[in-house]
Amino acid sequence: MKNIIKPLFSVAAIGLMCSMSGCLKQGLDELQNSNQKAMTSVDYTYRFLYTDTIQKGTTKQEIVPDRVCEVLFKKNVVSTKENDLDGFTTTLSYDINSVLKAGPTGSVTKAMLFAEFDKQIRKSQLSRLWVYVTVSDVATIIPIADAPKLGSPGDFSKDHVYQVKAADGSTKNYFIKTIPGF
Template sequence: MKNIIRVVSLSVVVGCLTLTGCLKSGMEELTNSSDKVLSSIDYTYRFLYNDTIQKGTDKQQILEGRMCEVLFKKNTEKIEEGGLEGFKTTISYDANSVLKAGPTGSVTKAMLFKEFEKLIKVDQLNKLWVYMTISDVATVTGVKDAPKLGSPGNFSTDHIYTVRAADGSSKEYLIKTVKGF
């Protein structure tokens, strides 16, 4: 029994000493990076719908609360206004902007597009999900009333976001969203 414990203990010690993470070798050190670049912005809109799978059969199943995401087309230009760099993005959409995931049921992409058109006429630039691409190991936060990223927000007015680098330095960016639909 003592021999088994010794062998297991020795194996654990040897394993701990020889097994290292593969990501530690040859990687650029970014912990004190001063990079604070906001390089791109993407806009989506999401809504829930119900779908019926295998409609009209004994295996018919209604799936409630499925999510449809609409990825807006965008035309982005760099701007400088009021001493701030930023982006002016005109967003638009077409039927191909609708992303339907999951198993095919009775709801078609065309049906989802019609539903989206009804919703977006009311919501306009409200309830948009925005994604920003920033420098590695940097963070981004909204200034004042800027919508929190990761949740739907109102982009009918201009907003400022701060990108903070790993070394603590920061840069503010102006975000203008223009309705192109």
């Protein structure tokens, strides 16, 4: 009896796996050879570390170093064209609501973080921004010349050019111009 159950279980398991496949056979765009290479948006953040004290003055007091404060800029983005390149000119601004404070509430307030950020950004201006862009599905983005790698801190005090490469290998260059509105 054991010899019959094992093969039946194997056949049933294979049949179940095949019937539960998430692959669609029709109605999908052909993306592996896509020529789509659009850059459609650009976003900016600023991050810095701070030390906080949780449950200050109690027996459960805990000093938490290296907490990350992230600031999401307000932005006015304009799609423009310069030197035959499409791109984005973005004017950045901020207020206290731009400051994001994550984790348990400690002794550091949002107002304190805003004051620290304001001091740092006025000193560093655009030299430590985290920039993210949205590109077409299955496209990749490559910094050109001295353009900073996206998704890590970089200097955006001058214009930069990025190349968007479609899945079919075709490319298009875009510029990113950042203007401090503060």
